[in-house]
Amino acid sequence: MNNYCGLYIHIPFCAKKCYYCDFPSYSNLEEMITPYIIALKKEIQLIAIKYPDIIVKTIFIGGGTPTYIDSKYIIEIMETIRNNFTIINNAEISLEGNPGTYDFFKLSDYKEGGINRLSIGVQTTQDRLLNDLGRIHTKRQFLQAFNNAREIGFNNINIDLIFGLPNQSMEDWQETLEEVVRLQPTHLSCYSLIIEEGTPFYELYRKGRININEDLEREMYYYTKKFLTSQGYNHYEISNFAKEGFQCIHNLIYWDVKPYIGIGSSAHSFLNNNRFSNYNSVEKYIESLANNQLPISSVNKLSKEDLIEEYIFLGLRKIQGISARDFFNTYGEKIESRYGKTLDKLVRENLIKKGENIALTSKGLDFANYVFQSFL
Known part of the structure; x- marks a missing residue:
């Protein structure tokens, strides 16, 4: 970790x-x-x-x-x-x-x-x-x-x-x-x-x-x-x-899909490729901790595919976009190998630009949700 x-x-x-x-x-x-x-x-x-x-x-x-x-x-x-x-x-x-x-x-x-x-x-x-x-x-x-x-x-x-x-x-x-x-x-x-x-x-x-x-x-x-x-x-x-x-x-x-811990009712955490969340109910949250129990209501183990999808649609929110080199170093494969056709299509539609980084264009900012969905 x-x-x-x-x-x-x-x-x-x-x-x-x-x-x-x-x-x-x-x-x-x-x-x-x-x-x-x-x-x-x-x-x-x-x-x-x-x-x-x-x-x-x-x-x-x-x-x-x-x-x-x-x-x-x-x-x-x-x-x-x-x-x-x-x-x-x-x-x-x-x-x-x-x-x-x-x-x-x-x-x-x-x-x-x-x-x-x-x-x-x-x-x-x-x-x-x-x-x-x-x-x-x-x-x-x-x-x-x-x-x-x-x-x-x-x-x-x-x-x-x-x-x-x-x-x-x-x-x-x-x-x-x-x-x-x-x-x-x-x-x-x-x-x-x-x-x-x-x-x-x-x-x-x-x-x-x-x-x-x-x-x-x-x-x-x-x-x-x-x-x-x-x-x-x-x-x-x-x-x-x-x-x-x-x-x-x-x-x-x-x-950047880095680790974080959420404390409090409804809070979410991301650690060791797990996403977990606390009880939404304030009363249930308090009751759980009164019994010295962590108030976790759900745990979701993310697969490699889940992690890659999150890396892309969260990373593309940044104006500088995502680094192809960082993608390779993190996931052991080239982003073009996995998403080549999708990337080419989005470039043709003038929604993303490709270089050392892959980033939304000005037009892509208007259609960000469409771009994100393209990788799912």
């Missing part, structure tokens, strides 16, 4: 569930927070016993809304990780948050606890659109939260944004990008809205009460690429842009 791995910590609690969100997160479960943190710390200890040689390369605390819970819990989680795992020097340690759930004092605690990267869920800077999304923060709260973070000394800050929203004009999106870039965050994640089944947005969409303009959504994406690259951001993954030296190392672990 490669001893270096990423560590993901899942905090499933939110002040309010956003209307578009299908992540495993919950509001109105405040009474579960303390027992959940106790269980989380227990899982960290049990995982460290099971895998004593692990060296943690990155830590990402996500959710949910990790900044919703008391900051003392984040400090306790970080202490438990440090007491049980070896962490590399200058490890990237990210905390995801909603600007409506933390203040100067919480940010100070995060900094003191070892967090060195913030990921702020802004989504848009228009208050009317934030309200439509069910977000609990305002533009003013975001600006205050960002300025507080800078004042405290957070130099590595990501901003999450969403485009293709109902009632969002091109002018709205351009204004959002311009206002955010003016703050000079080191990283931006710009996602197209996906309406997921089981969400309030899905019901509204099904009833015809909201509409998505797909042509406008593509125009927004093209503008995003052009504008952010003109502002000094490197477009390094389909939805991600970074200043030099500030790519998200944790997410690159996923896209």
Whole structure:
């Protein structure tokens, strides 16, 4: 096993569930927070016993809304990780948050606890659109939260944004990008809205009460690429842009199909070519760890074919694509030997380009899912 791995910590609690969100997160479960943190710390200890040689390369605390819970819990989680795992020097340690759930004092605690990267869920800077999304923060709260973070000394800050929203004009999106870039965050994640089944947005969409303009959504994406690259951001993954030296190392672990461990309810792990996941139920997760049992609900042993497919469709998300040499060194065969006809077809369709690396073209970015499916 490669001893270096990423560590993901899942905090499933939110002040309010956003209307578009299908992540495993919950509001109105405040009474579960303390027992959940106790269980989380227990899982960290049990995982460290099971895998004593692990060296943690990155830590990402996500959710949910990790900044919703008391900051003392984040400090306790970080202490438990440090007491049980070896962490590399200058490890990237990210905390995801909603600007409506933390203040100067919480940010100070995060900094003191070892967090060195913030990921702020802004989504848009228009208050009317934030309200439509069910977000609990305002533009003013975001600006205050960002300025507080800078004042405290957070130099590595990501901003999450969403485009293709109902009632969002091109002018709205351009204004959002311009206002955010003016703050000079080191990283931006710009996602197209996906309406997921089981969400309030899905019901509204099904009833015809909201509409998505797909042509406008593509125009927004093209503008995003052009504008952010003109502002000094490197477009390094389909939805991600970074200043030099500030790519998200944790997410690159996923896209490079490297080992990672997920801690918390609903968390997924990838170790020794096995994918395993924890119980979705917060109650079942807590109960399992109260009995000193790891809360694993399923284990899937990946075949060589599974691993190759994941390597390709995750690796092609990166703008630099996948290395033919790395493919050969990892799997003992040339990528052309396995996928020659598929590669030639995609080249003819101008969806991929071939050289030392195989990567999506600009057109391929628009038809990424079609390209990925071609390798399955």
